[in-house]
Amino acid sequence: MSSFVMYGTLLNLFLLLIVLQFGSNNGSPTQQTLDLQNPNFFNPKLPPRTLSSNKKFEGSSDLVNLRYHMGPVLSSPINIYLIWYGKWAPSQQLLIKDFLLSVSTFNHRAAPSPSVAEWWSTVSLYTDQTGANISRSVLIAGEYSDRKYSQGTHLTRLSIQDVIAEAVKSKPFTVDHKKGIYLVLTSVDVTMQDFCRAVCGFHYFTFASKVGYTLPYAWVGNSGKQCPEVCAYPFAVPGYMGGSGAAALKSPNGDVGVDGMISVIGHELAELSSNPLVNAWYAGEDPVAPTEIGDLCEGLYGTGGGGGYMGQVMKDRDGRTYNLNGRRGRKFLVQWIWSPILKACAGPNAMD
Numbered sequence: 001m002s003s004f005v006m007y008g009t010l011l012n013l014f015l016l017l018i019v020l021q022f023g024s025n026n027g028s029p030t031q032q033t034l035d036l037q038n039p040n041f042f043n044p045k046l047p048p049r050t051l052s053s054n055k056k057f058e059g060s061s062d063l064v065n066l067r068y069h070m071g072p073v074l075s076s077p078i079n080i081y082l083i084w085y086g087k088w089a090p091s092q093q094l095l096i097k098d099f100l101l102s103v104s105t106f107n108h109r110a111a112p113s114p115s116v117a118e119w120w121s122t123v124s125l126y127t128d129q130t131g132a133n134i135s136r137s138v139l140i141a142g143e144y145s146d147r148k149y150s151q152g153t154h155l156t157r158l159s160i161q162d163v164i165a166e167a168v169k170s171k172p173f174t175v176d177h178k179k180g181i182y183l184v185l186t187s188v189d190v191t192m193q194d195f196c197r198a199v200c201g202f203h204y205f206t207f208a209s210k211v212g213y214t215l216p217y218a219w220v221g222n223s224g225k226q227c228p229e230v231c232a233y234p235f236a237v238p239g240y241m242g243g244s245g246a247a248a249l250k251s252p253n254g255d256v257g258v259d260g261m262i263s264v265i266g267h268e269l270a271e272l273s274s275n276p277l278v279n280a281w282y283a284g285e286d287p288v289a290p291t292e293i294g295d296l297c298e299g300l301y302g303t304g305g306g307g308g309y310m311g312q313v314m315k316d317r318d319g320r321t322y323n324l325n326g327r328r329g330r331k332f333l334v335q336w337i338w339s340p341i342l343k344a345c346a347g348p349n350a351m352d
């Protein structure tokens with residue numbers, strides 16, 4: 001039904017009223033309210049994404065053997081150091097920073113429910129062996145711009161550590177080996193080893209021989225031009241899907257590449273916090289290819305997801321899809337996270 005919902009002209013509104021009137025005779029609950037201020041809920045059908053290697057866990061907690069391996073989690077207030085690699089528009093930087101800063105925004109007036117902070121409350125359920133939870137406080141402690149592509153426009157898993165080494169050598173940007181995590185964000189023109197083919201983002205820690213310290217870091221790239229159908233999914237879908245009825249969704253902030261990055265940043269931030277040295281929370285026997293708390297819920301954004309559906313999410317007046325509210329009126333679409341309590345994927349926009 002939601003495909004009929006179009007706003008803009010009175011005529012459309014009139015047609016909509018007719019459709020709703022007609023629909024209500026069928027007794028379908030989604031059609032009984034017409035409140036343009038409130039979001040529409042819908043559950044789009046989507047093809048499984050290319051990288052959905054973890055779909056086998058979907059909806060089946062019996063198969064999930066998420067275990068704690070005695071390593072640390074990020075239990076102190078988390079200081080994020082942002083490294084902007086390549087060319088970034090200030091508006092794109094602002095959008096990503098608003099997402100990160102929304103993690104600690106508990107004020108319901110600043111970010112109404114379902115909020116990014118509520119989404120993070122699933123992450124903060126994870127503890128270390130002393131019983132300390134992952135921190136609910138996340139702040140941006142420093143920013144560094146590598147506008148001149150110090151390591152070129154093609155990066156590898158190793159050369160990304162040189163990017164971080166370069167950044168921590170610069171003045172206001174420090175080596176914060178107690179509370180710091182380093183987030184390297186590459187612009188749309190930067191290619192990365194395995195980007196698109198196998199990864200949209202990853203996290204690991206730096207080697208002392210390269211950076212001087214063991215620092216947890218994550219990398220996420222802007223896929224807007226390279227492979228949006230893989231990494232900015234579901235705001236872009238593969239071309240072959242064209243005729244099958246699965247259409248790309250309108251992204252919450254009108255920037256397919258950056259809106260797509262935000263879900264990947266959320267995924268990596270959750271995993272970095274629960275498995276910063278790759279010896280804390282993961283499923284599977286292989287620490288080289290751990291299945292972590294974000295991997296378990298890839299592609300799930302709401303209740304009723306799985307089997308080709310992304311779950312109940314919201315659509316605003318302009319048809320933009322989202323499931324979380326952030327600070328300054330921002331909206332985001334971010335995947336759910338595995339809850340150690342529910343033993344299932346969880347998010348604050350759950351309907352039940």
Ligand SMILES: *[C@@H]1O[C@H](CO)[C@@H](O)[C@H](O)[C@H]1NC(C)=O
Binds near residue numbers: 124125126127340341
């Ligand atoms: C800390 O983790 C425990 C165990 O998962 C949970 O019961 C508790 O609610 C968490 N506290 C916070 C503040 O998230």
